[in-house]
Amino acid sequence: MTLLNPQQLDAEALYATLLADVRAGLAGVADVAIVGIHSGGAWLAERLAADLGLTERCGVLDVSFYRDDYAKKGLPADVKPTRINFDVNAATILLVDDVLYTGRTTRAALNELFDYGRPARIMLAALVDRGERQLPVAADFVAAHVKVEAGKALVLQQSDDGKFTLTIDQA
Numbered sequence: 001m002t003l004l005n006p007q008q009l010d011a012e013a014l015y016a017t018l019l020a021d022v023r024a025g026l027a028g029v030a031d032v033a034i035v036g037i038h039s040g041g042a043w044l045a046e047r048l049a050a051d052l053g054l055t056e057r058c059g060v061l062d063v064s065f066y067r068d069d070y071a072k073k074g075l076p077a078d079v080k081p082t083r084i085n086f087d088v089n090a091a092t093i094l095l096v097d098d099v100l101y102t103g104r105t106t107r108a109a110l111n112e113l114f115d116y117g118r119p120a121r122i123m124l125a126a127l128v129d130r131g132e133r134q135l136p137v138a139a140d141f142v143a144a145h146v147k148v149e150a151g152k153a154l155v156l157q158q159s160d161d162g163k164f165t166l167t168i169d170q171a
């Protein structure tokens with residue numbers, strides 16, 4: 001396990017690590033599809049799908065309706081449509097997010113995915129795991145573990161040329 005401090009966050013290097021791990025981990029697996037969680041996870045999923053030759057089997061989830069605080073907080077301004085254009089039944093789905101923290105977004109994404117069918121298997125990939133889980137969730141593929149102060153957020157951004165940067169902002 002690589003534990004990075006926030007000054008070492010080279011998102012492009014982390015992406016290369018994640019891609020290599022996913023490529024090795026999914027070698028020989030049948031019916032693979034990739035689903036990213038809006039927004040950072042969707043960017044990562046689309047780039048992983050392009051690099052792995054899986055663009056026809058790449059989807060996006062917006063978990064806003066499935067959040068456990070939806071009744072309290074309502075919808076954010078930037079809800080995007082969920083898009084799953086492949087048969088989820090019997091697929092091995094790589095669920096992708098940029099940051100894994102409490103695990104609540106993963107729980108919401110799993111609930112939403114199961115509304116589309118019964119996958120053979122779901123695996124989880126995250127660029128960064130910041131620990132502090134509140135649910136029993138673990139990633140199958142993670143490029144780095146990073147300790148981030150409470151009250152701060154790790155934010156992935158993608159520039160026009162597709163490159164990633166990670167910053168630490170006020171939550």
Ligand SMILES: O=P(O)(O)OC[C@H]1O[C@H](OP(=O)(O)OP(=O)(O)O)[C@H](O)[C@@H]1O
Pocket residue numbers: 037038039040041097098099100101102103104105106
């Ligand atoms: O494990 P968790 O505690 O659920 O945190 C991880 C989630 O938090 C962030 O998303 P956020 O809800 O901030 O939305 P964003 O992706 O649009 O920034 C991040 O992109 C993950 O999806």
Ligand SMILES: O=c1cc[nH]c(=O)[nH]1
Pocket residue numbers: 066067068069104105108
């Ligand atoms: O369901 C969710 C998802 C992310 N964060 C939460 O607090 N709840």
